[in-house]
Amino acid sequence: MKGVGSMAVITVKKLSKVFKVKVKEKGLKGSLKSIIKPKYNIIKAVKNISFSVDKGEIIAFIGPNGAGKSTSIKMMTGILFPDNGTIDILGLDPSKDRKRLAYSIGCVFGQKEQLWTHLTPYDNFKFFGAIYDIPESIVEKKIEELRELFELEEFINTPVRNLSLGQRIRCEIVASLIHEPKILFLDEPTIGLDPVVKEKIRTLIKRMNKEYKTTVVLTSHDISDIEKLCKRVIIVNKGQIVLDDTMDNLKYHYLNKKIIDVKMKEKVNLDDVEGINILKDKDYNLKLEVDLKKKTISDAINLLNIDNIIDINISNIPLEEIISQIYKDGDK
Amino acid sequence: MKKYLYIFKSELMSNLQYIFDISIGFISYCILIYIFLNLWQYVYSDPSEIINGYTMKQMIWYVIITEILWMSLSGRKYNRKICNDVKTGNIAYNIIKPYNYVEYSLFSHLGITTLRFILVTILGIVLGFIFLGSFPELTVLSIIGVLISCVLATIINTLIITSLGLISFYIEDTSPIYWVYSKLILVLGTIFPIEYFPKIIQPIIKYSPIYAVSSAPAKLFVDFSLITFIETIIIQIVYFLACLGITHFIYKKGVKKLNVNGG
Numbered sequence: 223m224k225g226v227g228s229m230a231v232i233t234v235k236k237l238s239k240v241f242k243v244k245v246k247e248k249g250l251k252g253s254l255k256s257i258i259k260p261k262y263n264i265i266k267a268v269k270n271i272s273f274s275v276d277k278g279e280i281i282a283f284i285g286p287n288g289a290g291k292s293t294s295i296k297m298m299t300g301i302l303f304p305d306n307g308t309i310d311i312l313g314l315d316p317s318k319d320r321k322r323l324a325y326s327i328g329c330v331f332g333q334k335e336q337l338w339t340h341l342t343p344y345d346n347f348k349f350f351g352a353i354y355d356i357p358e359s360i361v362e363k364k365i366e367e368l369r370e371l372f373e374l375e376e377f378i379n380t381p382v383r384n385l386s387l388g389q390r391i392r393c394e395i396v397a398s399l400i401h402e403p404k405i406l407f408l409d410e411p412t413i414g415l416d417p418v419v420k421e422k423i424r425t426l427i428k429r430m431n432k433e434y435k436t437t438v439v440l441t442s443h444d445i446s447d448i449e450k451l452c453k454r455v456i457i458v459n460k461g462q463i464v465l466d467d468t469m470d471n472l473k474y475h476y477l478n479k480k481i482i483d484v485k486m487k488e489k490v491n492l493d494d495v496e497g498i499n500i501l502k503d504k505d506y507n508l509k510l511e512v513d514l515k516k517k518t519i520s521d522a523i524n525l526l527n528i529d530n531i532i533d534i535n536i537s538n539i540p541l542e543e544i545i546s547q548i549y550k551d552g553d554k
Numbered sequence: 555m556k557k558y559l560y561i562f563k564s565e566l567m568s569n570l571q572y573i574f575d576i577s578i579g580f581i582s583y584c585i586l587i588y589i590f591l592n593l594w595q596y597v598y599s600d601p602s603e604i605i606n607g608y609t610m611k612q613m614i615w616y617v618i619i620t621e622i623l624w625m626s627l628s629g630r631k632y633n634r635k636i637c638n639d640v641k642t643g644n645i646a647y648n649i650i651k652p653y654n655y656v657e658y659s660l661f662s663h664l665g666i667t668t669l670r671f672i673l674v675t676i677l678g679i680v681l682g683f684i685f686l687g688s689f690p691e692l693t694v695l696s697i698i699g700v701l702i703s704c705v706l707a708t709i710i711n712t713l714i715i716t717s718l719g720l721i722s723f724y725i726e727d728t729s730p731i732y733w734v735y736s737k738l739i740l741v742l743g744t745i746f747p748i749e750y751f752p753k754i755i756q757p758i759i760k761y762s763p764i765y766a767v768s769s770a771p772a773k774l775f776v777d778f779s780l781i782t783f784i785e786t787i788i789i790q791i792v793y794f795l796a797c798l799g800i801t802h803f804i805y806k807k808g809v810k811k812l813n814v815n816g817g
Contacts, residue, residue, distance in 0.1 A: 301646040303810060324652040334647055340568040352560035353653055381571075 237307035328398030354401035388419035565665025636719025696778035723808030743768030
């Protein structure tokens with residue numbers, strides 16, 4: 223487990239949450255039966271998870287749908303009450319000090335709007351300043367600063383309902399930063415955005431993290447978000463943490479595999495070579511997966527014969543593949 | 555308190571964008587008042603006649619005021635909003651803000667209601683004057699008194715509807731409960747003053763929240779006296795405190811049951 227130390231701003235210990243979900247047998251008979259004698263299923267959404275996050279970190283908190291990541295985040299922000307375990311956010315317990323904690327954290331939920339759609343971003347920012355009890359002059363200064371950082375000049379006075387999704391998300395993030403939170407929870411901030419706008423949002427999040435040293439907890443199904451923003455990743459599956467490691471370790475060591483794309487002068491037979499898996503073999507083009515625990519890259523190149531190579535490209539396994547493999551392993 | 559006033563102001567600003575759309579919605583108000591005008595003109599064969607202590611003009615002004623209060627409240631929409639906040643989990647995103655959801659909803663709804671109240675009051679007064687040619691006897695004190703009572707009535711009514719909406723924490727759909735509440739207000743508090751009901755149930759109505767949210771300000775408008783005013787304000791303050799306590803209680807209990815699924 224990373225991040226344990228005096229700098230920890232989030233410490234979660236043995237956190238668990240159980241949901242009671244009503245179950246109904248099929249058909250009309252089932253519906254009537256469920257009225258008279260309702261049956262419930264106990265869903266263990268979060269099972270005994272522990273981790274901590276240091277100040278200034280950007281961590282990815284990811285997992286497949288229904289893995290328990292949103293439930294965990296909702297407990298960390300004080301929306302849901304845990305059944306077991308403890309959460310310490312900046313020295314506060316979210317289930318007891320929700321209001322006090324609200325002043326120190328910010329949340330952006332990509333699928334929920336917190337802005338007033340009929341007001342302009344500027345009026346919205348003033349509103350958020352007021353609800354966080356920030357003096358007017360400081361709010362003005364903050365808006366000015368964030369307007370520049372997030373490049374909002376063009377649309378700061380346009381009603382939110384007339385903004386594009388990308389512009390709106392930028393404003394949502396700014397609205398969450400008006401009170402200078404120490405921790406920002408970003409739940410799918412780039413959902414539904416086109417690649418160019420996504421890139422822009424990522425750049426702005428990075429810039430904000432650098433400028434204000436804000437700790438960021440990010441959940442996203444977009445692996446590029448994670449790859450480009452986070453140095454550390456926590457993967458949750460079936461309510462448990464299945465991986466908590468640095469992005470570098472995840473990328474280079476978790477699967478210990480590399481991909482070699484090679485164009486040959488002559489065909490080479492690599493069937494049944496231990497540590498090499500042929501992914502594609504078409505004409506003189508080969509795509510190999512090399513297991514570094516069994517074969518080094520130079521061994522693999524020697525097997526191909528260096529004089530026989532016209533062109534070669536060695537790459538890591540795409541992060542997306544690694545992560546889906548971890549998800550699948552967790553399902554077993 | 556400052557933040558709640560800002561919530562009120564933001565909602566008011568937001569709704570000012572739709573002032574025309576809001577005004578269109580008051581056509582039904584004009585029709586209603588016209589219907590009651592005809593009804594009471596038919597009941598009162600002689601305009602100087604007094605029935606149950608009310609002249610015809612007083613009766614019509616009474617309905618004008620109770621309808622102003624009801625129309626400006628837009629209760630059904632507000633009840634649905636609270637229900638949806640609970641059902642869709644939107645309430646969760648208010649929980650993590652440094653304000654209380656009950657007060658947030660109250661001030662936000664007062665922001666909308668204030669604008670609607672101003673618009674429908676202008677309309678009601680113009681209609682009343684056109685149809686009846688005169689106002690009841692009014693003084694500066696009585697106007698201020700009626701306005702205070704109207705504000706309290708709206709606050710109490712908003713809190714009651716908030717409570718009804720928050721019952722969504724426990725049951726799937728609260729609209730039937732709201733429907734019953736709105737019909738009670740209509741029958742016992744909007745169309746007829748309490749003097750029109752059998753003597754035996756008059757005290758029940760008088761000390762019920764229906765009187766505090768609807769009949770009381772209208773009665774003050776048509777027949778103001780300092781004693782009635784003080785008595786009304788005391789009843790309204792008691793109801794305000796009780797409703798505030800009950801709404802907070804339901805919210806506090808309910809929010810612990812909150813399940814936010816998905817996403």
